[in-house]
Amino acid sequence: MKFRKTCSAVVFFIVAALRPPVAAADAGMYPMSELNRLDLAAAGLEVTAADIYNPDGTALVDGIVKLGGCTGAFVSDQGLILTNHHCAFRAIRDASDPEHDFLRDGFAAADFGAEFPAAGYTVRITESYRDVSAQVLAAVTGDMDPGRRTAAIEKRMKQLSLDYEAAHPGKRAEVSEMFPGESYVLFVYTFLKDVRLVYAPPRAIGNFGGEQDNWIWPRHAGDFSFMRAYTGPDGEPAAYSPDNVPYRPRKVLQVVRSGVGSGDPVFICGYPGRTYRQRSSFYLEHLARYTMPLTVDWYTWQIEHLEALGQGDRSRQLALASRIKQLHNTAKNYRGKLQGISRLDLITRKRAEEVRLQEFIAADPQRQRLYGHVLRDLEGYYRDLDREMPYEMWLRFLKRSPQALQVALTVWESAQERQKPEDERDTAYMDRNLDQTLQRLQVQAEHFDAGADSLLLAELLRRGGAFPRSHELEPLSRVLGPEGSAEAADMLAHLFKTTTLMDPQFLAAAMAMTPAQLRRLDEPFLNLAADLYPEYLRVKLEGKRRKGVLDPLRAALVDARRGFLGGRFIPDANGTLRFTYGHIEGYSPRDAVLYTPLTTVGGLLEKETGTPPYALPPRMRELVEARDFGPFADSDLGGVPVDILYSTDTTGGNSGSPVLDARGRVVGLNFDRSWEATINDFAWDHSYSRSIGVDIRYVLWVTWKFGGGVRLLDEMGVGLAD
């Protein structure tokens, strides 16, 4: 079921001997296996570890789902899911057209039948997990070269998933790497494919403050929406069908309107993406000098030019909106991280810690033999990588930013990969995932903007001129002519004029073809992709080789750090289910300034200017001014609370996680971190690391008063009587 009992008992014993109970508000995104060693009562929680996670029964986490890259929570026994507005953003956009602008006006299904199918959305519910490190690592031998080692591990991870699925029809299984090269866990999921949009407020509420306020406290965004999971009439997961019925979750989280106040304990279960706290200073320096600044630079260029394209064309704006939002989000996050790394002098601090770590290693001959070389080797590894990065980042942007090229490369790669056996393919091209991959391409095709694509491709080619031309890029030169020449511009125009790629029907057909069949289509972007593919393949294989070098070093570093840090060691987030806890509390962002942890509708009006991102729907202003708050006002604050701030440890992927009170009831909805906490991914600090959520009272008040969604309040069992 979970970690073998003997093993976890031993671990627990050692752990108990080495450390005092974890103090409240420590950094940590704890795997469920760690829950037992936390003193939840001391942190003010009334729930027990078994109330949160119970492999032998039903617990809170059974009501918490992974929704694409976000988290969500079941809040009714009819599969109603509470998640963020920004998590449902793509679905709201897809439901919109220039006549029905649900981003602008909000979306409210009057009944089940009017709920809008959210293509490409899936829901995963963690059923169980167990350690499979031994099985995975049995696939490698000490004398394997790094590239083969990586490939062997990946293959074994897939085999284990497929084996499990074969033995358990209707379940999805996935092996997650907890510590690369060291620890692997098989997660079993229920996997629902029919997800629908139920209610979303207007973007002016859901994303009030827009990019200006993103990562910022005080915040006033009503970043919530409701979706619903459906199954076939038999209750089994099924693709969308009008005959499907609402999913009956094993566990429903209780939504309460009682709310929270400053100092109250809260906790969060969710699917945080990635953190890098156990990584070396050399990795951090590599990110700070290459990956992040190069990304910020290119994303900022794209934002500026894509926004200019959308000027005065609402339909184009809609099509580009989601993309621009994502670019903004990442660029601002990276800027925050870079500022944090510099402000906290984090590389120097990590370096100093590594000096102490090296001393700790050297103090014991056995440790010295096992780990003595690790930091030195990592330094060498990243110095080598530094040199390749500008070119490889550019290549990555070329593959990702112009959508036609991205789609063409996916189609071509799919044809290549499908020639291999299932367990040797890249995950996206395994038979079980091909539908989803196609659906993703078709969504891209539907929103294709040739003008935007052409702009990005031209700019990237211009930038590519800065790298010494190598034979690997010869195909690109051949197709496009010398960079910057009139000929190149003509070729680019020709490419976009003659392509038939971005057609959903065409894509469906192409995704079933062999490489030879694709070549015969003579589609210009597919031709370009075929020509470029060897260079991408080379880089991909080089990546696997690097991973083969890096993983044992990382595994050794993690081992050494575990010994060095003792009780303070917690594994980095990796997209799997985690628990974090803290309190509703403010912080001091700078000298003589304090942030308090609840904002109110009064602050909405303070910020309102009438122009986006600070333009409220007029009716919203009226509702606030009328103080028609029903039972949702906080008497101390004198109005409905809007957003809340708390000292949990979260990262991307925790978006949409319910914020739970001491008794495990939903009091908020996580959606962001404070600016000072973007550095979280590298170091958590109680003095400034804060997460931001919507107060459930605002969710309920807006749904009820603004959205007319009393049926949803009824469904959640939230009464309106005083």
Next chain:
Amino acid sequence: MKFRKTCSAVVFFIVAALRPPVAAADAGMYPMSELNRLDLAAAGLEVTAADIYNPDGTALVDGIVKLGGCTGAFVSDQGLILTNHHCAFRAIRDASDPEHDFLRDGFAAADFGAEFPAAGYTVRITESYRDVSAQVLAAVTGDMDPGRRTAAIEKRMKQLSLDYEAAHPGKRAEVSEMFPGESYVLFVYTFLKDVRLVYAPPRAIGNFGGEQDNWIWPRHAGDFSFMRAYTGPDGEPAAYSPDNVPYRPRKVLQVVRSGVGSGDPVFICGYPGRTYRQRSSFYLEHLARYTMPLTVDWYTWQIEHLEALGQGDRSRQLALASRIKQLHNTAKNYRGKLQGISRLDLITRKRAEEVRLQEFIAADPQRQRLYGHVLRDLEGYYRDLDREMPYEMWLRFLKRSPQALQVALTVWESAQERQKPEDERDTAYMDRNLDQTLQRLQVQAEHFDAGADSLLLAELLRRGGAFPRSHELEPLSRVLGPEGSAEAADMLAHLFKTTTLMDPQFLAAAMAMTPAQLRRLDEPFLNLAADLYPEYLRVKLEGKRRKGVLDPLRAALVDARRGFLGGRFIPDANGTLRFTYGHIEGYSPRDAVLYTPLTTVGGLLEKETGTPPYALPPRMRELVEARDFGPFADSDLGGVPVDILYSTDTTGGNSGSPVLDARGRVVGLNFDRSWEATINDFAWDHSYSRSIGVDIRYVLWVTWKFGGGVRLLDEMGVGLAD
């Protein structure tokens, strides 16, 4: 429980920061005559009204002086004055040259002999005052037309001053209008003319944060300097002479290093300039629609273009620095006021109050007869004024912004005015003030920048093109040719090439000449001034006529409001000595944000970027990092406090006022208000009106550690022993 403690500590901290002070301070800049009706003890003060002001003995106000447009305090028995860096700014600049840049490096006189004469600086000490309303108003009769009425009052005010001075040699007397058309007070001053610069920190400390932080909390400016007043060897006021000796003040304020903390009561005596709280909504609307936006627009243009001129030329930058600083200050102040007026919806609120006032008036036939017409008449008055404003503001800018024209108009006006008897002249041209007026012109001449002047004059002429040309401006057209023509540009170039005006010797001679003699000089700017003068005179006389209309209306409004407001009525500030009190306390500028009332040297380092205005002298950074705080650190804050925030009622002119503790000891030095409090001049509100000062501990620490000014600490009797 660990968290509970932390939490309640935080809560306590927040509560302490926001705690409504004991007997919350009322808005008010109280004249000394009002002291007796205040309950000082209830406000937490240990001093009595007689300790503060005592016409029959010595009191605190005897140690407080008017220093130009600022306030200062005697802090040693050798005439040492503590005031703001920005009040001494002009003196520091005048002491500087490109080789000795005291703005950049700070100024520290090693001994008395090295103290630098601050030309143009004067010190006034209020000796006594008495009501002379009856004498002044005896000069007017009910049937006088408005223009004559104003002239008669002004003449009588001057007569009374001159009579007093004739009877009391060595004293200066001045009649101040407390309520126009109603109440007049004769102030008697000791007037010292030899003032010297003693110590000023580098601008990077004194104005740390520069324009960015101006009007902003949290603040970290060390806005202080020391000056010294000198008298002749006989102890009588005298012009500068190396033989002069330090002035022996009647009262010396005690400087203490004990400091203040959140919640402590404080008070301020000083010379606040002007407030407008008793004025009508129509006046406020006139300012908000014309005076302030037109000024902001023109000042912003000047700042931008004068800064561009100074690029890369340090000596020119120095010459323009004071001017740009002043423009910035006013523009930002007006922007804050405009924002405050709009945010608080102040015009609407004032209008609503006036509706109630009108009802109060109408409720009594006698009141109705006296005041029933007043608001209606004021509305008509400002509607008429609105129409004239754009042209008159332009004319005012034309007179004030290009310095050559300003100086020329002053010289010409002086020649005209000197033909009248002393008590009919404008104040600046009375025999007793001519020296000072000339000195002011000569200082301008020394820093004259023909390029800047030519730029401003050309732009104003361009803007003048927007007004319909009238015969009054014909002289300007004649001199300069049609606006925008090549001829105009040539004329402008010719003007600046041939002028001899901006020469101190020339000015001294010109200021003694008659109009006819000036005409014979054939100086191009004087010619232009002579040609323009009739139009300025027309506008000046029209101004007196308006004042004659307005003053009785304002007097009636004040009367009506006094009845209406009862005990809440306090006269507006008018540059005379006032008392205000409050507490050291923070505020909430917006939803979920609290400001606490003390900043620290830690915050200096947080803000430091290495580039102005956030570039500290390297040695300052070292001193902070070395935590070499001597006895000046605050143990709660963990460092030397830098600036303090308190709920007194201040305005421009209070700059340099000592901040006094419950026992009347100097604990800080007032220099600014918070952004939200720029609206103060129209309405004071305890929730956001705050003044900003330098903490005396920072003054002492910087003077001692950075400035090497231990002699000054000795002189003030501040010990360094723990």
